[in-house]
Amino acid sequence: MNYNWDWGVLLQQPYWGWLWSGLGWTLLISLGSWVIALSVGISAGIARCMPNRAIQIVASVYIEVFRNIPPLVQLFLWYFVFPELLPDALGLWIKRDLPNPEYVTAIVGLGLFAGARVAEQIRAGIAAVGIHLLPAALATGLRPLQAFRLILLPLGLRAVFGPLTSEFLITVKMSSISLTIGMLELTAQSRHIENYTFHGLEAFAVATVVYLLLGLSVTGLMRVIDRRFGAAKYRRASS
Amino acid sequence: MNDFDWGVIARSWPFLAEGMALSALLVVVSTAGGILLGLGLALMRRSDHAFIAGPATVYVTVMRSVPLILVLFWFYFLVPLVIGRPVGALASALVAFVLFEAAFYCEIIRAGINSVRAGQTEAALATGMRRSQVMRLIIMPQGLRAMTPLLFNQVIIVFQDTSLVYVVALRDFMTTASVVASRDGRPTEMYTLVAVVYLAICFSLSKAIELYGKGRAR
Amino acid sequence: MIVLNDIHKSYGRTQVLRGCTAAVKLGEVVVVCGPSGSGKSTLIKCVNGLVPIDRGSITVDGVSVTDKHTDLPALRAQIGMVFQNFELYPHMTALQNVSLAQIHVLKRSRAEADARSEQLLARVGLSSKLSSRPDQLSGGQQQRVSIARALSMDPKAMLFDEPTSALDPEMVNEVLEVMQALALDGMTMMVVTHEMGFAQRVAERVLFMDGGEILEDSPKSQFFANPSTERARQFLTKVLSH
Numbered sequence: 001m002n003y004n005w006d007w008g009v010l011l012q013q014p015y016w017g018w019l020w021s022g023l024g025w026t027l028l029i030s031l032g033s034w035v036i037a038l039s040v041g042i043s044a045g046i047a048r049c050m051p052n053r054a055i056q057i058v059a060s061v062y063i064e065v066f067r068n069i070p071p072l073v074q075l076f077l078w079y080f081v082f083p084e085l086l087p088d089a090l091g092l093w094i095k096r097d098l099p100n101p102e103y104v105t106a107i108v109g110l111g112l113f114a115g116a117r118v119a120e121q122i123r124a125g126i127a128a129v130g131i132h133l134l135p136a137a138l139a140t141g142l143r144p145l146q147a148f149r150l151i152l153l154p155l156g157l158r159a160v161f162g163p164l165t166s167e168f169l170i171t172v173k174m175s176s177i178s179l180t181i182g183m184l185e186l187t188a189q190s191r192h193i194e195n196y197t198f199h200g201l202e203a204f205a206v207a208t209v210v211y212l213l214l215g216l217s218v219t220g221l222m223r224v225i226d227r228r229f230g231a232a233k234y235r236r237a238s239s
Numbered sequence: 240m241n242d243f244d245w246g247v248i249a250r251s252w253p254f255l256a257e258g259m260a261l262s263a264l265l266v267v268v269s270t271a272g273g274i275l276l277g278l279g280l281a282l283m284r285r286s287d288h289a290f291i292a293g294p295a296t297v298y299v300t301v302m303r304s305v306p307l308i309l310v311l312f313w314f315y316f317l318v319p320l321v322i323g324r325p326v327g328a329l330a331s332a333l334v335a336f337v338l339f340e341a342a343f344y345c346e347i348i349r350a351g352i353n354s355v356r357a358g359q360t361e362a363a364l365a366t367g368m369r370r371s372q373v374m375r376l377i378i379m380p381q382g383l384r385a386m387t388p389l390l391f392n393q394v395i396i397v398f399q400d401t402s403l404v405y406v407v408a409l410r411d412f413m414t415t416a417s418v419v420a421s422r423d424g425r426p427t428e429m430y431t432l433v434a435v436v437y438l439a440i441c442f443s444l445s446k447a448i449e450l451y452g453k454g455r456a457r
Numbered sequence: 458m459i460v461l462n463d464i465h466k467s468y469g470r471t472q473v474l475r476g477c478t479a480a481v482k483l484g485e486v487v488v489v490c491g492p493s494g495s496g497k498s499t500l501i502k503c504v505n506g507l508v509p510i511d512r513g514s515i516t517v518d519g520v521s522v523t524d525k526h527t528d529l530p531a532l533r534a535q536i537g538m539v540f541q542n543f544e545l546y547p548h549m550t551a552l553q554n555v556s557l558a559q560i561h562v563l564k565r566s567r568a569e570a571d572a573r574s575e576q577l578l579a580r581v582g583l584s585s586k587l588s589s590r591p592d593q594l595s596g597g598q599q600q601r602v603s604i605a606r607a608l609s610m611d612p613k614a615m616l617f618d619e620p621t622s623a624l625d626p627e628m629v630n631e632v633l634e635v636m637q638a639l640a641l642d643g644m645t646m647m648v649v650t651h652e653m654g655f656a657q658r659v660a661e662r663v664l665f666m667d668g669g670e671i672l673e674d675s676p677k678s679q680f681f682a683n684p685s686t687e688r689a690r691q692f693l694t695k696v697l698s699h
Contacts, residue, residue: 003320068438068441069434072405073402073430076426076430081430084426169304173305173306175306176309179308180406191312204313207305207309208301208309208313212300212304214304215304358540358542361502363546363558365505365507365536365538365607366534366558366562368558
């Protein structure tokens with residue numbers, strides 16, 4: 001392999017600054033879409049478990065549609081198609097006056113995609129707790145809705161702590177697709193550096209390490225939190 | 240601005256079909272290669288020797304922490320460098336997909352193997368079988384049953400992932416549609432079509448897997 | 458036949474076996490009993506090397522289990538083992554379960570192996586269940602298949618790890634009867650069990666374990682009539698009182 005490695009180039013401006021700003025955008029997009037994903041996902045996940053058939057169906061349709069379309073396609077739908085379908089005035093406002101439309105599109109698109117996955121995790125978590133505890137809760141005389149609110153929901157949410165951590169990390173990685181609508185996040189910036197310096201491999205290596213560290217530290221942090229507050233405490237108590 | 244022209248789909252159909260064929264090729268190659276390499280990685284990770292298990296663990300951890308797009312970029316530049324001549328986007332995308340998905344298949348295969356109770360291994364060893372025989376005759380057949388739904392699910396994810404070759408301008412289904420969208424100025428029609436097609440395929444596949452899993456659980 | 462000398466075993470910081478010494482002579486039936494967590498299952502799994510030990514030595518028919526150069530699979534093929542949870546292979550029929558190791562370890566032909574398996578399944582009273590899968594069999598039937606599987610290797614000795622603990626009460630006897638018949642045929646047997654009735658009828662000697670140590674190693678009559686340690690006496694009172 002014939003490649004002229006030069007790591008020093010990354011330390012020069014503006015490239016060093018590009019990487020930092022890329023990391024900043026990656027974090028902003030990930031966190032922004034995660035807020036949407038959690039609020040929509042938890043609501044949809046709970047709705048999916050409700051006894052009301054109509055609510056169940058609405059939640060299922062959301063989950064199935066947003067899970068089964070590739071996130072890149074969803075992003076393009078929000079960016080190119082959605083404004084066209086709105087009344088003209090609103091569509092124009094989105095195209096012309098919405099501040100930072102790429103960022104808003106990215107967090108909405110990624111957030112709703114991740115939300116469907118979160119909803120599915122919540123549903124599975126509640127169902128798993130329910131199999132064991134619902135008969136016991138009903139046997140003590142709780143009404144179904146009470147059993148749901150007092151037993152299944154709190155335990156179900158704790159049980160999905162681990163899966164939600166992985167979903168967040170998937171969202172962090174997925175934030176890279178927002179480069180297709182012009183967001184200069186970490187992956188985009190490393191590609192950008194390749195264009196300017198022809199030292200792409202160094203830039204990719206740095207980006208790889210940053211993603212790796214991001215993943216490891218989130219996993220580590222969540223493990224500490226889980227040990228202190230989450231389901232791990234209950235697992236220990238029951239074993 | 241609101242008059243749609245759905246005829247654009249009929250007109251560009253042959254072109255879109257070629258894109259779909261490329262998507263299918265990507266799925267088939269990355270699934271076959273990914274499972275094969277993933278199996279090797281899974282067996283390595285089960286080894287008692289740190290110098291065999293360690294590298295596999297590092298490989299899987301790194302691949303699972305980085306975005307697929309970054310991996311596509313890596314190999315877009317790396318593969319020609321290693322081979323010493325330009326190879327085109329398809330070859331490097333295939334390499335990237337196989338190496339990337341292998342990490343995910345590895346974890347699915349490992350979970351399948353781990354789902355088989357330890358007692359089965361003990362019982363088989365107690366009859367005098369060697370470790371390789373135990374793996375082949377006892378663990379794998381049972382693990383395979385546990386992992387099939389997850390393997391099929393991963394195929395759906397891989398299918399969705401293939402849309403990301405857009406970033407290296409490889410003409411899969413998604414990218415051909417976007418080419419038509421900008422050539423004919425018809426993004427609404429084209430991206431709606433793409434979404435509907437992916438939704439129809441992925442939804443019916445995932446329902447089929449669900450039914451298959453339920454049928455087997457009885 | 459089986460000689461255990463000063464066996465030590467720890468999992469992490471927990472010491473499971475602390476210096477166990479015992480022997481089983483050719484044709485002898487030895488029952489190992491003791492409260493749960495006393496280390497009896499670990500001890501019996503050391504005999505065929507399923508659990509590697511930290512210190513001590515084990516020989517079976519003169520062959521060292523602990524020697525690095527010993528061909529463990531070949532040794533294990535000569536010792537049958539029956540597990541608490543049966544551990545039949547769920548993806549195979551009863552007949553295939555019994556034939557598998559004959560084909561792959563003893564290198565018998567399939568026809569030869571199946572013929573032998575049919576013979577053994579008849580011996581444990583399951584001629585009608587050759588093509589049943591484990592999940593179609595009752596617990597007692599599964600355990601009898603697993604005894605046939607162990608016998609299919611023509612073993613020199615048999616190890617039983619709580620063979621009736623996972624069974625419903627009404628199925629315990631069908632398994633114990635098969636084991637008793639084996640003992641009468643002169644099989645060398647080491648049996649971890651809580652079935653004191655079986656011990657009284659069949660065993661020559663009883664080992665009593667507690668806290669990873671063998672506290673008693675006595676002829677059956679002496680163990681039941683006059684155990685020498687207080688802990689064995691307490692254990693017997695609890696086990697025999699119902």
